[in-house]
Amino acid sequence: MAYCLFYLFNTFRTVLPWTECNPAWSDERCYVRGGNTSWGMGEVCIVDDIGGCREMKPQTSEEQFWEKNVLDIRETGLGEFGDLGEIKMDLAFFLLLSWIVVFLCLSKGIKSSGKVVYFTATFPYVVLLVLLVMGLTLPGAEQGLYYLFVPKWEKLASFTVWRRAAGQVFFSLGISWGGIIMFGSYNQFRARVHIDAHIVSIIDFLTSLIASVVIFSTLGHSAHLLGVPVDQVAKGGQGLAFVAYPEALSHLPVPHLWSVIFFLMLFLLGLDSEFALFETVTCALFDSFPALRKHKMMVTSLMCLACFLLGLPCVTQCGQYVLDLMDTYGASLSVMVIAVAEMVAIMWGYGVNNFCQDIKYMLGFTPGWYFKVCWVVISPVFLVVIFIAACSDWHQPSYGSVSYPPWAHTIGWVLMLVSVIQIPFWLFIMTIVSLMEGGSWSTFHPTSSWLARRNEANSTFIYKPDQSINSIDSFIKPPFTCHMEDTSMVSVSTLPLPPSDQGRAGMDCSTAKRMNQHDQPAICLTDPPQYDQAMSYQYFCED
Numbered sequence: 001m002a003y004c005l006f007y008l009f010n011t012f013r014t015v016l017p018w019t020e021c022n023p024a025w026s027d028e029r030c031y032v033r034g035g036n037t038s039w040g041m042g043e044v045c046i047v048d049d050i051g052g053c054r055e056m057k058p059q060t061s062e063e064q065f066w067e068k069n070v071l072d073i074r075e076t077g078l079g080e081f082g083d084l085g086e087i088k089m090d091l092a093f094f095l096l097l098s099w100i101v102v103f104l105c106l107s108k109g110i111k112s113s114g115k116v117v118y119f120t121a122t123f124p125y126v127v128l129l130v131l132l133v134m135g136l137t138l139p140g141a142e143q144g145l146y147y148l149f150v151p152k153w154e155k156l157a158s159f160t161v162w163r164r165a166a167g168q169v170f171f172s173l174g175i176s177w178g179g180i181i182m183f184g185s186y187n188q189f190r191a192r193v194h195i196d197a198h199i200v201s202i203i204d205f206l207t208s209l210i211a212s213v214v215i216f217s218t219l220g221h222s223a224h225l226l227g228v229p230v231d232q233v234a235k236g237g238q239g240l241a242f243v244a245y246p247e248a249l250s251h252l253p254v255p256h257l258w259s260v261i262f263f264l265m266l267f268l269l270g271l272d273s274e275f276a277l278f279e280t281v282t283c284a285l286f287d288s289f290p291a292l293r294k295h296k297m298m299v300t301s302l303m304c305l306a307c308f309l310l311g312l313p314c315v316t317q318c319g320q321y322v323l324d325l326m327d328t329y330g331a332s333l334s335v336m337v338i339a340v341a342e343m344v345a346i347m348w349g350y351g352v353n354n355f356c357q358d359i360k361y362m363l364g365f366t367p368g369w370y371f372k373v374c375w376v377v378i379s380p381v382f383l384v385v386i387f388i389a390a391c392s393d394w395h396q397p398s399y400g401s402v403s404y405p406p407w408a409h410t411i412g413w414v415l416m417l418v419s420v421i422q423i424p425f426w427l428f429i430m431t432i433v434s435l436m437e438g439g440s441w442s443t444f445h446p447t448s449s450w451l452a453r454r455n456e457a458n459s460t461f462i463y464k465p466d467q468s469i470n471s472i473d474s475f476i477k478p479p480f481t482c483h484m485e486d487t488s489m490v491s492v493s494t495l496p497l498p499p500s501d502q503g504r505a506g507m508d509c510s511t512a513k514r515m516n517q518h519d520q521p522a523i524c525l526t527d528p529p530q531y532d533q534a535m536s537y538q539y540f541c542e543d
Contacts, residue, residue, distance in 0.1 A: 001274065002094040002315065003242060004267040006070055009094075011259040018065035019250045025069040029058045033226055033247070062247040063239075070242070074317045077402040085317025092315050096308055102274055103304040106282075107297050117275065120268040127265040128210050134252075135217035140224020144216035147230040159389035166386055167332045173204050176339040179276035182283045190362055215245060222248035241266060278303070321399055321408070328397045329412030333387075334419045340383050341423045347375045349444045358446075361454045 010017050021030035059067075067073050074085050105116045135141055155161050174180050187193060216230070223230045235244040249258045282303060286293050314323045346355060352372055360366045396409055446454070 001098040001267055001270040002091050002311075003070065003238070004263050004270060005094040005097060006091060007242065007246065008260065008263040008267060011256055011263065016246075016250055016255060016259060017069070018062045018246050019255075021061050021064065022069075026061070026064045027068070030061055030064045031058050033060045033228075060243075060247065062243045062250075066239070066243050071320050072317050073320050075402070077399070078318050078321050078405055078408050081405075081407045084313055084319065084322065087312060088315050088317070088319070091319075092312060095311050095315055098270075098274075099304045099308045099311075101271065102278060103301055105271070106275065106278060106300055117272065120272050120275075124265045124269055125207075127261050128207070128214055131214045131218070131258075131262070132210055134258075135214050135221070138217060138221035138252075140221040141217035142220065143223055143230055144218070144220020145213065147220065147234070148212055148216040159386060159393055162386050163336070163390040164332070166336060166383065170335050170339065171331070172208060173201065174276060176335045176342060177277065178280040178284075182280045183276070185283070190364075192363065194359075194363060215240065218248040218252075219244060222251050225251050278307070321402070321404065324397065324399050325404065325408055325412045326415060330415035330419070333390075334416045336383055336387050337420050338423070340380055340387070343375060343380045343383075345423075345427075347380075350446075351444075352376050354446055357454060 019032065021032060070091070072086075072088055078084075170176055184193060216234075219233050220230055223233050226233065233244055233247065234240070245262065246259065249255050249262060252258050282300060285299065286296070292299050313319060314326075316322070352375060355375075356366050356372070396404070397412075398404060
């Protein structure tokens with residue numbers, strides 16, 4: 001988010017700063033691609049401190065703006081332990097500004113963030129659609145689309161590709177990051193979450209597809225203008241957003257406008273992601289320590305301050321190395337382990353049948369065999385195979401040609417273990433507590449209170465409106481009998497419409513009696529009050 005603000009503010013300059021080699025931050029290797037220069041065709045001799053000649057590959061103005069002006073990266077890599085170089089004060093300012101925005105949006109919790117998301121979640125789609133139409137009409141866009149959609153089949157044999165693809169899906173959907181569970185906790189008990197899950201998955205796929213078309217159509221246009229292959233202008237990771245795409249935008253008409261729109265969109269997308277991650281932590285704190293809810297603003301401000309301080313190492317001269325280590329060890333590997341642990345714990349430990357009974361209680365239906373097989377076998381096995389294959393093909397990460405010292409890899413593994421070790425640790429603790437309190441493996445079974453509530457719901461009468469009734473004349477005159485699903489029969493009556501706040505929740509006989517204004521047994525009424533305004537309801541037993 002700090003990088004986005006850095007670029008966003010610099011787009012208001014007269015000339016986009018990454019389109020020229022400014023002597024204030026560039027060196028002899030810098031060249032403007034497509035300009036009147038012969039750079040970029042071979043190695044460049046750079047005089048070192050002892051008067052020797054170091055041959056180094058030329059860099060475009062966009063690459064040098066990113067590495068030398070934005071990051072001021074130390075090319076020698078990480079040095080001694082704790083030596084991260086100087087803090088980039090401009091990046092630190094934008095990092096502080098980002099956290100101030102987060103605090104203002106989340107100061108009142110989900111109530112304030114929910115209103116902000118209406119804009120931050122919809123505006124990027126407007127921008128994407130505008131960029132999509134613009135990108136597809138550019139000359140050379142077909143080159144970028146060909147590069148995007150025509151695969152290199154040999155790459156599919158690499159498990160690293162599949163591991164990174166799974167990590168990207170987990171990140172874009174928020175799987176195993178806690179955000180889905182946190183947001184789901186604010187739902188109504190009987191919310192149709194299965195429909196929401198399908199909608200979110202489909203929208204996420206379409207968003208990724210549209211964003212890919214937008215980016216590669218623009219990169220194809222840039223390659224067309226420069227007369228180079230698309231792979232020479234395409235970058236991976238952060239280089240795609242802060243090197244390749246700014247270069248492509250600079251070749252469009254009115255480049256300042258498109259750059260402002262693009263980096264504003266990136267900032268809002270980062271803001272949405274930060275909302276989910278931050279609210280996950282605050283929600284866990286408030287649930288664990290309910291007394292803190294009275295001081296929500298204070299807790300939020302202190303957490304924002306703590307996150308800002310934790311982010312300062314990432315805006316030093318070696319900050320990009322720190323960020324790369326955190327992304328490789330702390331996110332990419334651990335999230336897959338957490339996902340496997342969640343499925344194994346719930347589907348094998350708690351039991352898929354128990355889980356399906358819970359879904360039936362909340363949603364009114366039992367999941368089919370397809371979902372059961374995916375939950376129990378396909379998804380865990382698929383992720384375990386990818387993880388094991390990726391571990392067998394593991395190579396110590398590096399930043400391009402810059403290798404990390406041993407202490408950096410040690411910190412990386414500690415970052416991963418900090419999140420992963422929580423699972424077996426708390427499993428052991430809660431199992432011991434359960435054995436001491438109940439003398440059984442109650443950790444792996446539903447609580448008695450939940451079982452009683454679920455079983456009671458499965459034996460109560462619930463109502464459903466009779467969709468076949470189109471007029472008052474088609475009502476069945478009471479008293480009448482209704483065939484139960486368990487083949488029993490009961491005399492029931494037509495009741496007035498239930499209160500709107502009850503939705504389609506279950507209603508037993510005691511609830512029906514309370515709705516009767518004359519306090520007469522509902523199933524015995526022959527002419528209930530408000531019959532002319534009533535709607536016939538079918539009563540049946542879920543069993």
